[in-house]
Amino acid sequence: GAGVSQSPSNKVTEKGKDVELRCDPISGHTALYWYRQRLGQGLEFLIYFQGNSAPDKSGLPSDRFSAERTGESVSTLTIQRTQQEDSAVYLCASSLEAELEQFFGPGTRLTVL
Amino acid sequence: QKEVEQNSGPLSVPEGAIASLNCTYSDRGSQSFFWYRQYSGKSPELIMSIYSNGDKEDGRFTAQLNKASQYVSLLIRDSQPSDSATYLCAVNGMDSSYKLIFGSGTRLLVRP
Numbered sequence: 001g002a003g004v005s006q007s008p009s010n011k012v013t014e015k016g017k018d019v020e021l022r023c024d025p026i027s028g029h030t031a032l033y034w035y036r037q038r039l040g041q042g043l044e045f046l047i048y049f050q051g052n053s054a055p056d057k058s059g060l061p062s063d064r065f066s067a068e069r070t071g072e073s074v075s076t077l078t079i080q081r082t083q084q085e086d087s088a089v090y091l092c093a094s095s096l097e098a099e100l101e102q103f104f105g106p107g108t109r110l111t112v113l
Numbered sequence: 114q115k116e117v118e119q120n121s122g123p124l125s126v127p128e129g130a131i132a133s134l135n136c137t138y139s140d141r142g143s144q145s146f147f148w149y150r151q152y153s154g155k156s157p158e159l160i161m162s163i164y165s166n167g168d169k170e171d172g173r174f175t176a177q178l179n180k181a182s183q184y185v186s187l188l189i190r191d192s193q194p195s196d197s198a199t200y201l202c203a204v205n206g207m208d209s210s211y212k213l214i215f216g217s218g219t220r221l222l223v224r225p
Contacts, residue, residue: 031211043215099205101162105156
């Protein structure tokens with residue numbers, strides 16, 4: 001079956017612009033996660049959605065970052081007024097339920113000039 | 114102290130050898146442990162999950178968990194050049210069990 005999909009695969013933007021990243025989880029997966037991976041570093045947790053429960057936003061680095069999820073489907077991560085430090089690969093993952101194995105999408109490489 | 118620690122490597126092994134990758138974690142309450150493989154420029158791919166002390170085998174891969182020592186390892190038998198990648202250890206947090214804490218990864222090079 002189809003895996004996690006993300007769009008766009010690459011995004012180049014100018015400092016100060018807003019960007020929106022999209023994630024389509026595996027069908028039937030109730031849990032969805034966003035991570036950030038800076039060059040040469042490990043993955044940094046950003047936000048977690050589980051069904052209709054309140055999301056865990058504890059990993060969002062600043063109030064410029066926000067995310068939404070519609071039910072158990074698509075999620076969007078929005079970064080407002082982008083900064084050069086936001087340049088990274090943004091990875092989305094989903095799992096059948098919380099605490100189970102997470103499967104990653106291909107990521108969106110964001111470059112802020 | 115980092116929550117999940119891995120030697121950054123590179124770990125270089127000849128083709129056909131056993132590659133041993135190690136990971137230690139600080140949260141004694143962690144219950145779920147995962148190994149991911151990440152090729153350069155690609156996203157992480159799940160290789161193994163392990164939840165109980167002992168060994169778990171899947172093909173050429175064996176995950177080993179010792180909760181008392183807070184140690185998890187991945188053995189790759191008959192290493193192939195295609196196994197050359199960065200291997201990420203991930204551990205769930207006790208207070209937020211759905212949240213994975215990742216190590217920085219160990220880069221493995223398998224020499225032909």
